Amino acid sequence: MHKTLASAQIHVAVDLMIVTVRDGKMAVLLSRRPQAPCAGCWALPGHLLPLEESAETAAESLLREMLPIDGAYREQLFTFTDVSRDPRGRVISIAYLVLVPWQRLEGCLTREEVKLACFTVCDDAKQSALVGPETILLDGPQLAFDHGQIIRTGIRRLQGKISYTDVGFHFLQSTDAFSLRELQMIFEAVLGEEMDKSNFRRSILARYETTGHISQTEDIQKSGRGRPAVLYRYIP
Amino acid sequence: MHKTLASAQIHVAVDLMIVTVRDGKMAVLLSRRPQAPCAGCWALPGHLLPLEESAETAAESLLREMLPIDGAYREQLFTFTDVSRDPRGRVISIAYLVLVPWQRLEGCLTREEVKLACFTVCDDAKQSALVGPETILLDGPQLAFDHGQIIRTGIRRLQGKISYTDVGFHFLQSTDAFSLRELQMIFEAVLGEEMDKSNFRRSILARYETTGHISQTEDIQKSGRGRPAVLYRYIP
DNA sequence: CCAAAAGTGTTGGTCGTACACCCATGC
DNA sequence: GCATGGGTGTACGACCAACACTTTTGG
Numbered sequence: 001m002h003k004t005l006a007s008a009q010i011h012v013a014v015d016l017m018i019v020t021v022r023d024g025k026m027a028v029l030l031s032r033r034p035q036a037p038c039a040g041c042w043a044l045p046g047h048l049l050p051l052e053e054s055a056e057t058a059a060e061s062l063l064r065e066m067l068p069i070d071g072a073y074r075e076q077l078f079t080f081t082d083v084s085r086d087p088r089g090r091v092i093s094i095a096y097l098v099l100v101p102w103q104r105l106e107g108c109l110t111r112e113e114v115k116l117a118c119f120t121v122c123d124d125a126k127q128s129a130l131v132g133p134e135t136i137l138l139d140g141p142q143l144a145f146d147h148g149q150i151i152r153t154g155i156r157r158l159q160g161k162i163s164y165t166d167v168g169f170h171f172l173q174s175t176d177a178f179s180l181r182e183l184q185m186i187f188e189a190v191l192g193e194e195m196d197k198s199n200f201r202r203s204i205l206a207r208y209e210t211t212g213h214i215s216q217t218e219d220i221q222k223s224g225r226g227r228p229a230v231l232y233r234y235i236p
Numbered sequence: 237m238h239k240t241l242a243s244a245q246i247h248v249a250v251d252l253m254i255v256t257v258r259d260g261k262m263a264v265l266l267s268r269r270p271q272a273p274c275a276g277c278w279a280l281p282g283h284l285l286p287l288e289e290s291a292e293t294a295a296e297s298l299l300r301e302m303l304p305i306d307g308a309y310r311e312q313l314f315t316f317t318d319v320s321r322d323p324r325g326r327v328i329s330i331a332y333l334v335l336v337p338w339q340r341l342e343g344c345l346t347r348e349e350v351k352l353a354c355f356t357v358c359d360d361a362k363q364s365a366l367v368g369p370e371t372i373l374l375d376g377p378q379l380a381f382d383h384g385q386i387i388r389t390g391i392r393r394l395q396g397k398i399s400y401t402d403v404g405f406h407f408l409q410s411t412d413a414f415s416l417r418e419l420q421m422i423f424e425a426v427l428g429e430e431m432d433k434s435n436f437r438r439s440i441l442a443r444y445e446t447t448g449h450i451s452q453t454e455d456i457q458k459s460g461r462g463r464p465a466v467l468y469r470y471i472p
Numbered sequence: 473c474c475a476a477a478a479g480t481g482t483t484g485g486t487c488g489t490a491c492a493c494c495c496a497t498g499c
Numbered sequence: 500g501c502a503t504g505g506g507t508g509t510a511c512g513a514c515c516a517a518c519a520c521t522t523t524t525g526g
Contacts (some may be wrong), residue, residue, distance in 0.1 A: 012246050083289065202514095225475080225477070433504095463497055
């Protein structure tokens with residue numbers, strides 16, 4: 001990505017939207033661009049698709065070289081092909097959505113050479129924004145290329161799928177021992193709205209416990225005040 | 237697509253999955269490949285993405301040059317990037333899903349120079365297949381490249397979206413005058429199951445008439461025996 | 473005991489499903 | 500009249516939202 005791109009051909013990039021849930025809010029992993037174009041802007045991590053790799057495996061290996069994480073949930077998000085989305089030339093981007101629990105991401109942010117920043121996603125009904133130490137609007141000039149649009153697409157995909165698929169479980173610190181409260185906070189962060197404790201519990205257990213996808217463990221939550229929570233295990 | 241492809245770069249193609257509903261069954265538009273690779277096989281229409289066009293506009297103009305149809309519903313389906321999906325070299329395919337009413341497609345099939353064939357999609361619970369004058373299995377050798385996989389992806393997308401979006405309306409011959417029975421047959425074809433007349437009517441009217449998206453017209457259906465049907469108009 | 477967090481129960485409304493029934497037209 | 504297809508009504512169960520209530524821990 002450092003050299004000039006050949007102008008007579010179309011280049012294919014793979015970009016990752018790595019999402020997590022931290023302190024009850026969605027967050028996206030961004031890296032600060034050191035050089036032009038968009039120097040100083042924040043961007044989704046990505047690179048050009050190698051000739052001998054599929055986008056799937058390219059996304060996987062790119063993820064692995066950024067984070068020491070195995071088996072993170074990943075799905076193709078969308079392919080962005082606007083002619084002028086990259087000032088260097090004709091670059092289309094195959095974007096991938098990656099879900100990572102915050103606890104696994106946390107340790108990687110400081111010890112990486114690459115500058116990484118994690119911003120909270122807040123959804124004001126319509127206008128999503130990234131807020132953190134500084135505020136970044138999805139439509140603003142601080143996000144490189146069309147990455148604001150990519151992030152918005154990813155948020156919508158996640159919000160659409162969390163109610164009828166198991167994507168929410170991939171934000172859990174441990175799928176072998178989680179409380180329903182923990183899962184509920186993930187749902188609330190993604191959907192951006194509070195949910196009723198009792199109804200959430202009932203719908204989750206009806207959907208997953210009866211089908212054998214989650215089951216109670218022997219353990220209970222040790223930490224914190226208040227009544228300890230029963231811990232569950234998730235089996236895909 | 238006739239010449240050899242440069243081997244040192246990735247080529248980007250745009251392929252169209254043009255779907256319709258005919259005689260109560262889904263059908264996909266295919267064209268017979270005249271030359272190698274996959275000579276004689278059936279393939280989705282497609283071409284290489286021009287340098288100065290987005291995939292969106294490329295899909296639109298490709299569609300227009302194949303069919304004299306304006307304003308057909310179209311959405312990006314998925315991007316297929318397997319390394320060996322095309323024997324000529326590295327070609328990734330951005331697939332688009334296009335919905336066309338059968339009545340508008342019907343006239344185009346005979347008078348085109350390009351050979352076109354329309355096969356019925358039947359869904360045997362799990363294994364989809366294309367059946368027509370001859371039978372084509374989605375996994376079989378009669379479909380070029382990975383187009384069987386693309387078609388399967390499109391069918392699933394359609395089946396998933398028809399119940400909670402308005403994609404089904406785009407199969408209607410005329411959105412200004414359709415009967416609920418006509419719409420129901422579209423739903424049944426896409427989902428591959430029969431539905432209750434009364435319940436279908438109620439759910440559609442509850443979802444769309446109360447929100448003003450469909451409204452009764454003055455006209456009634458003239459043809460056929462049995463009680464004439466009230467015709468509705470769809471407003472997006 | 474009190475606060476806090478987990479977990480249970482109840483109730484009213486809506487919605488999906490199955491099915492019985494009525495209406496208008498061609499023959 | 501009768502077959503054919505359009506259209507209405509109803510009754511039951513499942514599900515969902517709101518909210519009150521009980522249980523178990525730490526301090």
